Amino acid sequence: MTLAISGTTGITLATQFDSASTFGFKNRIINGAMVIDQRNAGAIVTVNTVAAFYANDRFRLSGVASAGVFTGQQSTTAPANFVNSLKITTTTSATPASSDSYYIVQPIEGYNIADLGWGTANAKTVTLSFQVYSSLTGTFGGSMSNSAVNRSYPFTYSISVANTWTTISVTIAGDTSGTWLTDNGVGIRVYFGLGVGSTLSGTAGAWAGAQYISATSATSVISTSGATFYITGVQLEKGSTATTFDYRPYGTELALCQRYYYRTNGTANLPRLAAGFSVSTTVADFVFSLPVTMRTIPSALEQSGTATDYNLVYGGTNANCSSVPTIGTSNVGTVAFSYTVAAVMTLGQGVIARQNTNGYLGWSAEL
Amino acid sequence: MIYKKLLLAEGQQQIYARIEDDGKCYLTCTEDHPEFKEWVEAGNTPLPAEE
Numbered sequence: 023m024t025l026a027i028s029g030t031t032g033i034t035l036a037t038q039f040d041s042a043s044t045f046g047f048k049n050r051i052i053n054g055a056m057v058i059d060q061r062n063a064g065a066i067v068t069v070n071t072v073a074a075f076y077a078n079d080r081f082r083l084s085g086v087a088s089a090g091v092f093t094g095q096q097s098t099t100a101p102a103n104f105v106n107s108l109k110i111t112t113t114t115s116a117t118p119a120s121s122d123s124y125y126i127v128q129p130i131e132g133y134n135i136a137d138l139g140w141g142t143a144n145a146k147t148v149t150l151s152f153q154v155y156s157s158l159t160g161t162f163g164g165s166m167s168n169s170a171v172n173r174s175y176p177f178t179y180s181i182s183v184a185n186t187w188t189t190i191s192v193t194i195a196g197d198t199s200g201t202w203l204t205d206n207g208v209g210i211r212v213y214f215g216l217g218v219g220s221t222l223s224g225t226a227g228a229w230a231g232a233q234y235i236s237a238t239s240a241t242s243v244i245s246t247s248g249a250t251f252y253i254t255g256v257q258l259e260k261g262s263t264a265t266t267f268d269y270r271p272y273g274t275e276l277a278l279c280q281r282y283y284y285r286t287n288g289t290a291n292l293p294r295l296a297a298g299f300s301v302s303t304t305v306a307d308f309v310f311s312l313p314v315t316m317r318t319i320p321s322a323l324e325q326s327g328t329a330t331d332y333n334l335v336y337g338g339t340n341a342n343c344s345s346v347p348t349i350g351t352s353n354v355g356t357v358a359f360s361y362t363v364a365a366v367m368t369l370g371q372g373v374i375a376r377q378n379t380n381g382y383l384g385w386s387a388e389l
Numbered sequence: 390m391i392y393k394k395l396l397l398a399e400g401q402q403q404i405y406a407r408i409e410d411d412g413k414c415y416l417t418c419t420e421d422h423p424e425f426k427e428w429v430e431a432g433n434t435p436l437p438a439e440e
Contacts, residue, residue, distance in 0.1 A: 074424070321425075322418035327409075348395060348417040351402050 090116030145196025163240025217244030
């Protein structure tokens with residue numbers, strides 16, 4: 023490293039410190055070290071259709087209905103200097119049909135890639151790096167694509183030794199064509215293919231005016247029953263060189279995830295979740311301030327599916343809910359929900375919402 | 390999986406319960422929920438609310 027001090031140009035740091043990607047928050051991927059799993063706390067998620075499944079936060083898993091099945095799970099199998107990974111296991115094998123796709127994807131919000139200038143003559147080069155470990159060897163594939171799914175860049179990477187962590191780096195010249203959102207919509211989708219049919223696979227190493235999720239002839243994890251695939255240390259940064267992983271503080275990473283998903287978890291002592299008031303003898307409304315302003319207004323409320331996991335304190339006593347909590351009119355910073363109990367309350371009565379160990383409330387604003 | 394309207398007080402935003410194959414509801418949503426919109430666009434209609 024060279025430090026040059028000039029009365030004309032000021033202080034200049036040469037070599038690696040001169041890189042635009044050396045300093046904090048260089049990684050555009052959220053939860054790249056796979057440390058956050060708000061939804062499952064390490065439990066297995068089964069992916070058996072085309073839907074939004076999540077194991078580790080921000081990494082969406084998608085499959086095919088009535089075909090191959092795989093699971094996703096936050097794992098403690100990890101390379102040196104990491105503690106977690108995302109583990110994929112094929113439980114029902116299948117050969118992907120031409121339009122089938124099994125994959126991991128992280129959609130990056132447009133605000134977080136706006137400086138890359140994609141879709142303009144000033145598009146910046148990026149480097150995607152990650153570590154993988156698989157029971158399979160071969161040439162694997164992935165891609166990057168835009169929101170409109172009409173621009174994509176398939177890439178390949180090689181795993182030559184089974185069950186050994188391998189560091190991968192892929193450098194991609196920024197796309198000077200197409201539309202790449204720079205708002206709170208999808209900026210860039212980063213895909214890792216687990217088995218992608220021919221229609222959704224393209225030539226590696228070139229931009230295409232089509233939606234490709236992976237590269238042609240890439241290894242299919244879904245095609246081998248019992249196959250495993252682990253990934254962690256996922257980083258997307260500006261520049262043509264992969265630098266060391268941007269290992270952010272846990273609280274920072276959690277807050278970044280909570281812009282897209284937030285969950286309250288109960289405990290055995292029924293912690294108080296929110297204060298509200300009764301709007302009838304059976305229904306109480308609550309407003310809850312989110313710890314992080316969400317990307318957009320959450321339009322769904324997830325819960326455990328069991329009414330008695332939720333409990334209402336009123337008038338010096340309490341009652342379990344008679345139906346599951348329901349979503350109310352919410353905003354990006356505050357969310358509303360309702361509890362329903364038997365006709366025990368008086369109108370306008372102050373109440374407190376609680377949930378037991380199995381109870382949770384989850385709001386999503388995922389891309 | 391189906392969606393069903395929930396009975397609400399007059400003037401409240403309509404919300405829907407997603408009923409899974411096991412008969413349980415794990416999610417309620419507004420009509421802005423992307424997965425609900427896809428379900429409706431696929432030609433499905435939510436069940437009416439129970440009085």
